[in-house]
Amino acid sequence: MKRNSRLSLALHTLGHMAGDPDRMRTSADIAKHAGTNPVVVRRVLGKLREAGLLTSEKGHAGGWRLARAPDAITLADVYLALDESLVATAEQEAASACSVENILQKKVASVLEDIERSLVERLAATTIAEVR
Amino acid sequence: MKRNSRLSLALHTLGHMAGDPDRMRTSADIAKHAGTNPVVVRRVLGKLREAGLLTSEKGHAGGWRLARAPDAITLADVYLALDESLVATAEQEAASACSVENILQKKVASVLEDIERSLVERLAATTIAEVR
């Protein structure tokens, strides 16, 4: 895998699940297809389960499945579930004694927040049913 | 210093320079004010010099100064000069055999490119003369 791979892994997996929603997949299957490790898969998909996008079942015939219809899951849902950001977060620091620093922080933070919002909007326009 | 500190360091320094453009500053002065190391300062400011935003002079009375008027340097100029990105760059990979992956990559890359463009636009709206 590569940098910022959690989102890639998540989207990739959900994309495939969208194409055959009833099939149960094990983390080992998924890992093999994605070229990574089952534990990593469980780590990432676990977050999606917390967010209500996936369900997992333990035991012999266990594995992972979508928790709702593929066209009811957007790329933004996945992105937000992982709470990792594709936009650098402004450094939240105690207000410094230096006014230049304070003004800059406010400016940059406000720009980044807007950008992040608009990123999420854009991602919300596509569902995982549309990526196969 | 903290994560993504090159841009912070650069903006912070240029902000101060904008307030007193004729004063020559040594990397040691700047490092002290920014709580970092002169070599790090030279590394970062060196990129700004390459981009034509700063000039440096060697030798006894050497140091750093703005290369143009403070109101002719935008935050975008600084951001672009450092060619580090606040928006994660889409992974440029050889087209995979997996169509889901290919479609996703295209979608995500296109969103990220738009977002990056709009970030630069937003940063271009503020000059370093406005942050003090």
Next chain:
DNA sequence: ATTAACGCAACAGCAAAAGTTACATTAGCC
């Protein structure tokens, strides 16, 4: 009871960034 799955914690390995040291070069100043 066995087997095959997830859940989780702990640790190892790696890569990028920052920090540091060291030294060459340059330019002002006596």
Next chain:
DNA sequence: GGCTAATGTAACTTTTGCTGTTGCGTTAAT
């Protein structure tokens, strides 16, 4: 001319976050 104070740069160390890995407990189907 020699001294001093600055940049330029390379090499190394340290730190940090992420991925990968191992190990083991728990759960459920057969």
